[in-house]
Every structure is written in C-alpha cells, then in structure tokens.
Amino acid sequence: QVQLQESGPGLVKPSETLSLTCTVSGGSINSGSYYWSWIRQPAGKGLEWTGRINTSGSTNYNPSLKSRVTISVDTSKNQFSLRLSSVTAADTAVYYCARDKSGYSGNDSMDVYYMDVWGKGTTVTVSS
C-alpha cells in the first residue's frame, strides 16, 4: 500500500527558501491518475492547501501563496517537492504531502475528489 514520507530541514531562516521532498513508497508515483499535494498546518490552527502537481508536471497553486511556491516532480525517484521562497514566521507549520484524487475513479464509476493517503508530516520552523 502506498505510503508518503516528507523530508527536509526543520529550521529555515527568514527570507530564505523552504525546501521539502515527499517520497512515495509501496507503489509508483505514475500509477493511477493522481495529483500530489502539499498541505500545511500552523500549530493549533487549521489546514491550508499549498499546491499540487501531477506526473505530467501540471501544477495548481493556492492563489494566496502562488508567487512564492514551486512544486516539482521527479518520477525517476518517485518523489515530488515543495519550494517556498521568502519565508517568514507565518510559514512555520507542519507540512504534509498527500495523494490527491480529482477526477474519474474506475472503482467508483464516477468523478471523485479527495486526499486519501497522507504523510505523517514534518515540522518546519522559520527563525533566525
């Protein structure tokens, strides 16, 4: 069964770029028609979708973060990555990667929209 694991620095300085990688195991990132999303959650707060990518490299970003976010995919390594530039303390959060199904499901014989597999999350603190 597919599992996701986030990795990257736990501490980033203000104004620098946050970089995280999500490794997909137990299956190929190319299997099925999925997008691969990043979601973040500041301590004690709710969930905020950051953006997503599919294995063709098509991306969608949260409009509120779009100018600072880049998501990329490396299918040879079964990984996708997040870069967030010019970080501030407001970017301190737990960052999750997730498998994102948005479209036709053969199992359900209909269009479906959900995130069904999540990584455990990684905490990123922005501080000097």
Added chain:
Amino acid sequence: EIVLTQSPGTLSLSPGDRATLSCRASQSVSSSYLAWYQQKPGQAPRLLIYGASSRASGIPDRFSGSGSGTDFTLTISRLEPEDFALYYCQQYGSSPTWTFGQGTKVEIK
C-alpha cells in the same frame, strides 16, 4: 473563493452519543466535491467521507455524510472513545483549488 464554515467549534459529548457536525459553504458546492477528514493530535488527517456521503475504505458505518448545495453534515451515530478528535470538511473548487473548513473539535464531556 468558496469559504467553508464549520459549526459548532467544539462539541462536548459522551461516548455512545450521536454527533452532528455542520459544514456550510458560502456558495453552492457540488456534492461530488465535498469531503470530511478526522485528525487526532500529532497525526495526519484521515479521509472519512467523500462525495458528501460515500465512506472511504475502512471507515466504520457509524460515520455518515449528507447534504447538498451549501449545507453538509457529518454524523457519528454512536461515539466511540477513538472518535474524539478534530473534524474538517474540504471542498474542491474552481481554478482548481482545495479549501478546508476551520474544524470542529469533538471532545469528551
């Protein structure tokens, strides 16, 4: 941008009680686009319901979802000790984007 408002913020109930959680959208949302998640402290969210009313794989049948248009409901028919957690609704929007409600905490009374 569609805003999802969840109520109540906190629900204080006892094991065995019925829990009714609300998710209201600022504009009409296709039922296909509405999902519910459970999150426990220190854990990632877990998919419970998609398409407003379809249970995800492995989810007990005490969890059910309903609603359409702007009003959606997650019902837990009889609370088990492991059900005390945070619950989020989520919708898939145009652009496309994903948005979440602010969450409802179900706590032990």
